[in-house]
Amino acid sequence: MDNERLVRIMDREIPVEELRVEEKKELKEFAKALVMFKEKCCYKPSDQSRERAVAKIKKMKTKPYRMLGAVAACMIVGLFSVNFFTNNTILVKKKGDLYQLANVLGYGSGLNERLKVNLLATADTQNQNSVAMMESEMERSLGFLSSMPEQNDFEVSGINTTY
Amino acid sequence: MDEKKLIDGLKKKKVWAYEVLYDDYAPRLGSVIKSYLGYDDVEDVVQEVFIKVFRNVRKFRGDAKLSTWLYRIAVNVCKDTLSKRKRNNEFLTDFLESEDKVSLEPPASTNVFREVMDEMSFEELMNVVSKLSEDDRLLIKLRDIDDLSYEEIADILDKPVGTVKSRLHYARKRLKELLEEVGYIG
Structure with a gap:
């Protein structure tokens, strides 16, 4: 049987009744091969694979909600963090050379007292509460920084040698 | 079940719709996948x-039959799987020594087996x-097993009907x- 005829038979363009005996035999063998191929390709999914597929679908269905929940949880934690750190801030001012010098000279405690008093006294005045004001107050309390820097050096070195 | 109702359920992501879809179409799709990939798993x-x-059910407009659309997805997934498998095989083949190459071709039929069986066995076929x-x-x-029309096959493969006809002719x-080579017919 030639290929053209086989294709026409397979497409049912030629009725089986019109086939010759040899053609019928050949077609029967060909059909048998196809049936075996069909058997080979037969697929019956197990209950387990069905469950797996459905579980996967369910998981994918709830995924947006789970993501939304995670985002909401992150936002709540973030808001709490911001709130906590805003209400519990400790202002730390770096101690300058001047402060250390005051401590060396034994004025440290007096300076602290004066500083505290000054801060309390000026609490309601915004400008006076600035760092610049605090430093100028410290300068005044030490009483030697208003003079020239050379003189300060001299003063410091002099004190250090007698110490 | 009514196909329209099923599609509606699928679009609304109803679990029952996917269960029905699996029960109705998994065996058919599985057999197409098996025939294409040529392995059982x-x-x-x-x-x-x-x-x-x-993921894509919302894109289904209903122009074609649901089964055609499902077949098309199955064929595309098969092509992706096959290309991945080929890439992996290429990597392995490059990795292995030439004499240790793994043969991807099935074993050839033996004459002894033919003589014993007298008829072509399932495995041989x-x-x-x-x-x-x-x-x-x-x-x-x-075409010859699932009995789909040329138009449906053309839709699934996204090829013109004429191309499908000529390719099936050669197949x-x-x-x-x-079959003639092994003496099964002819």
Whole structure:
């Protein structure tokens, strides 16, 4: 049987009744091969694979909600963090050379007292509460920084040698 | 079940719709996947098809039959799987020594076996079938086994009807030649 005829038979363009005996035999063998191929390709999914597929679908269905929940949880934690750190801030001012010098000279405690008093006294005045004001107050309390820097050096070195 | 109701359920992501879809279509899709890929372990591929359906069901406009759309997804997943597998095989083949290369071809039928069996065995026939290309196997499966029309096959493969006809013609011719080679027909 030639290929053209086989294709026409397979497409049912030629009725089986019109086939010759040899053609019928050949077609029967060909059909048998196809049936075996069909058997080979037969697929019956197990209950387990069905469950797996459905579980996967369910998981994918709830995924947006789970993501939304995670985002909401992150936002709540973030808001709490911001709130906590805003209400519990400790202002730390770096101690300058001047402060250390005051401590060396034994004025440290007096300076602290004066500083505290000054801060309390000026609490309601915004400008006076600035760092610049605090430093100028410290300068005044030490009483030697208003003079020239050379003189300060001299003063410091002099004190250090007698110490 | 009414196909329209099923599609509606699928679009609304109802679990019952996916259960019905699995029960109705998993065996058919699994057999197409099996015929295309040529191996038995197709569960993961079937699952991948259903995941694709879940993700893309809103894009289904209803121009074609649901089964045609599902077949098309299955064929595309198969092509992706096959290309991945080929890439992996290429990597392994490059990695291995040339004499240790793994043969991906099925074992050839032996004359002794033919003499003993007197008739072509199931495995032997499968070896013949496996010599066909994936596309040829798919065309024969869709047309001669699943009895789909040329138009449906053209829709599934996204090819013109004429191309499908001519390719199926060559696929049948190739199968006939292979069967003649082993003396099964002719």
